[in-house]
Amino acid sequence: MSVFDLSKGEIGIVISVLTGGAAGERLSALGIVSGAEVCCLSFSMFKGSILLSVQGNRVALRKCVAQQIEVQRLCGAKS
Numbered sequence: 660m661s662v663f664d665l666s667k668g669e670i671g672i673v674i675s676v677l678t679g680g681a682a683g684e685r686l687s688a689l690g691i692v693s694g695a696e697v698c699c700l701s702f703s704m705f706k707g708s709i710l711l712s713v714q715g716n717r718v719a720l721r722k723c724v725a726q727q728i729e730v731q732r733l734c735g736a737k738s
Contacts, residue, residue, distance in 0.1 A: 671730030
């Protein structure tokens with residue numbers, strides 16, 4: 660599943676980042692790497708983007724980029 664499939668308040672562990680090039684490097688610099696814990700904070704109106712918490716930082720990603728980040732949902736993580 661992608662990080663975009665998480666519901667608000669859910670936590671996931673990044674399995675892989677499927678985008679490369681400059682976008683992949685930017686995600687890595689922001690802490691979105693394999694094994695990182697991410698929390699879905701909110702979605703924009705009409706779900707065009709997502710706001711994540713990664714290592715204490717808030718990161719906003721467009722839907723097309725968020726769908727390239729595979730995560731594993733943590734059980735019971737929804738708050």
